Amino acid sequence: MNKCIATLIMLFFSIVMIVPFLWMISTSFKTPAEVFQYPIRWIPAHFNWSHHVKVWTGDNSFVLYYLNSLKVAVLSTIGAVCLSALAAYGFSRIEFKGRNTMFMVYLSMMMVPPQVLFVPKFIMFEWAGIYNTHWALILPGMFTIFGVFMMRQFFLSVPQEISEAAFIDGAGHFRIFSRIILPMAKPSLATLAIIDFSWHWNDYENALVFLIDHDLFTVPLGLQNFILENNVDYNGMMAAATAGIIPMILVFLIGQKYIIEGVASSAVKG
Amino acid sequence: MKASWMKRQQYLGYLFIGPNMIGVILFFIIPAIYSFYLMFTDYKFMNPNTKFTGMANIKRMLGDDIFYTAIKNTLLFLLSVPVSIGLAFIVAVILNRSVYLKKLLRALYFMPYITSGVAVAFVWMLLFQPNNGPINGILRSIGITNPPGWLSTMDSSMYAIDIIWIWFMLGYNMIIYLAALQEVSTELLEAARIDGARTWQTVRSILWPLVSPTTFLLLITGLIMTIKQFGIIQAITQGGPGNSTTVLSLFIYQNAFRYYEMGYASAVSWALFVIIMIFTVIQWLGQKRWVHY
Numbered sequence A: 001m002n003k004c005i006a007t008l009i010m011l012f013f014s015i016v017m018i019v020p021f022l023w024m025i026s027t028s029f030k031t032p033a034e035v036f037q038y039p040i041r042w043i044p045a046h047f048n049w050s051h052h053v054k055v056w057t058g059d060n061s062f063v064l065y066y067l068n069s070l071k072v073a074v075l076s077t078i079g080a081v082c083l084s085a086l087a088a089y090g091f092s093r094i095e096f097k098g099r100n101t102m103f104m105v106y107l108s109m110m111m112v113p114p115q116v117l118f119v120p121k122f123i124m125f126e127w128a129g130i131y132n133t134h135w136a137l138i139l140p141g142m143f144t145i146f147g148v149f150m151m152r153q154f155f156l157s158v159p160q161e162i163s164e165a166a167f168i169d170g171a172g173h174f175r176i177f178s179r180i181i182l183p184m185a186k187p188s189l190a191t192l193a194i195i196d197f198s199w200h201w202n203d204y205e206n207a208l209v210f211l212i213d214h215d216l217f218t219v220p221l222g223l224q225n226f227i228l229e230n231n232v233d234y235n236g237m238m239a240a241a242t243a244g245i246i247p248m249i250l251v252f253l254i255g256q257k258y259i260i261e262g263v264a265s266s267a268v269k270g
Numbered sequence B: 001m002k003a004s005w006m007k008r009q010q011y012l013g014y015l016f017i018g019p020n021m022i023g024v025i026l027f028f029i030i031p032a033i034y035s036f037y038l039m040f041t042d043y044k045f046m047n048p049n050t051k052f053t054g055m056a057n058i059k060r061m062l063g064d065d066i067f068y069t070a071i072k073n074t075l076l077f078l079l080s081v082p083v084s085i086g087l088a089f090i091v092a093v094i095l096n097r098s099v100y101l102k103k104l105l106r107a108l109y110f111m112p113y114i115t116s117g118v119a120v121a122f123v124w125m126l127l128f129q130p131n132n133g134p135i136n137g138i139l140r141s142i143g144i145t146n147p148p149g150w151l152s153t154m155d156s157s158m159y160a161i162d163i164i165w166i167w168f169m170l171g172y173n174m175i176i177y178l179a180a181l182q183e184v185s186t187e188l189l190e191a192a193r194i195d196g197a198r199t200w201q202t203v204r205s206i207l208w209p210l211v212s213p214t215t216f217l218l219l220i221t222g223l224i225m226t227i228k229q230f231g232i233i234q235a236i237t238q239g240g241p242g243n244s245t246t247v248l249s250l251f252i253y254q255n256a257f258r259y260y261e262m263g264y265a266s267a268v269s270w271a272l273f274v275i276i277m278i279f280t281v282i283q284w285l286g287q288k289r290w291v292h293y
Helices: A002-028 A050-057 A060-095 A099-110 A115-127 A135-141 A147-155 A160-168 A173-184 A186-202 A206-212 A219-229 A234-268 B001-036 B058-062 B063-076 B081-096 B102-114 B117-127 B134-141 B157-183 B186-194 B199-209 B212-228 B231-236 B248-257 B264-287
Strands: none
Touching: A002 A234, A002 B081, A002 B102, A002 B117, A002 B157, A050 A060, A050 A234, A050 B231, A060 A099, A060 A135, A060 A147, A060 A173, A060 A186, A060 A219, A060 A234, A060 B001, A060 B102, A099 A147, A115 A206, A115 B001, A115 B157, A115 B248, A115 B264, A135 A206, A135 B001, A147 A186, A147 A234, A147 B001, A160 A173, A160 B102, A173 A186, A173 B001, A186 A234, A206 A219, A206 B063, A206 B248, A219 A234, A219 B117, A234 B117, A234 B157, B001 B264, B058 B264, B063 B102, B063 B157, B063 B212, B081 B199, B081 B212, B081 B248, B102 B157, B117 B157, B117 B231, B157 B212, B157 B231, B186 B199, B199 B212, B212 B248, B212 B264, B231 B248, B248 B264
């Protein structure tokens, strides 16, 4: 009985948590006159698809933003996972001089707020000719200190005897890495990939600083752009917000287990 | 033989770490050093005549009223961290024990954290509309005749941002607490129950102390994460009305990329670095002193 009551209370508050999303979806199907009607009409009298049509086929089409975001997020994530795994292997399973110093440098970089790096990166990218291109997001996105930490944590948990046995059989580090450690690390790699993808997909700050041309806009910038240009079209705003959120909700539903475990292990063990 | 093996290890180590290290040097270390240099210059966007100005930017910062407003707003923003952690603890304790639909509930609470900050920012902007927004609609209907202006007035705007941020971070904090609560041994809780401890007593004198390392960790990392955050605020209010939601990180962004005062922005960003370093040192000391693993 107690359990039922607890469930109901928790369910009630969880609905409070997602009410903004429900209101967003509901509003995206309303007519302008219904937006601020009170009491709130959760299910509109007539489903009005025109705002969604406008979001996807209008001048600021979300098709473009999706493609841009997909390009940036996929390339960054592939790079980040490969390079993190490689470095994490070096940091955890090869002993060499200077390793701990290098790791301390990595640690200290976590303290530097992104704001410190924005201006110099802006100047450097301008100089290198990648400012206002997708490379300004993809290249730095391929290097994640968090990813190295996470993978290192996992590699450290693999018994050293496995490597020793492989050494005796004549295998080198590259063989051990690619044939033994990586296959074992599949769940960790998937976790890192999903978390990293969600960061890149939602990244607003870097896109805001490094992109100017409308053709290059990713979903968060496209969304902002749409809303600034249609700032009285509240239904359109909510249809756009829905378009901005749906992919991440899908990713979350598919990779829920990985995301939650990854987030939990990053804080508790890291 | 041994020496050549060592040499080979050295070489292999660099080969594995090298590719990542190049990126860290290019995108973290060099920019950090460069920024440190810019702090002492009058660098402006596209201005070829950059002069070395010594301490001028730091003096300007210390005499800048908006800098102090930004610090005050940042402190108001940080209020959201303990509130979100407290709520998350309560939710986690209940979800960890006697409920049905555990997985669904966990996912629902976690949902805000995974969604795009910009999208939710715009949703909240409408929810918080002072005259006809749904939140004030509900407040009026329960008898509050003069509900707050939320994002539209200077004295309530920062609290409205706090509410959004509490909502955003709650799921994250809850997940971390759930992970920590799973480590608490069930025997301990059984023993407490047999000794006649009530639920509230168990929570207060067993669970809360046992998860104290997690609380500490969430507090410090939450403070650091919140101090760095400006995207949601930039999307909703751009720091307004007045400068009432200009937090330090947004102040830096605006100086750099709205006014192109990049030397000045670099100086303020190093002030932000000092604050983050203080929190990091506290975390480091705190782990040694009173957090028991």
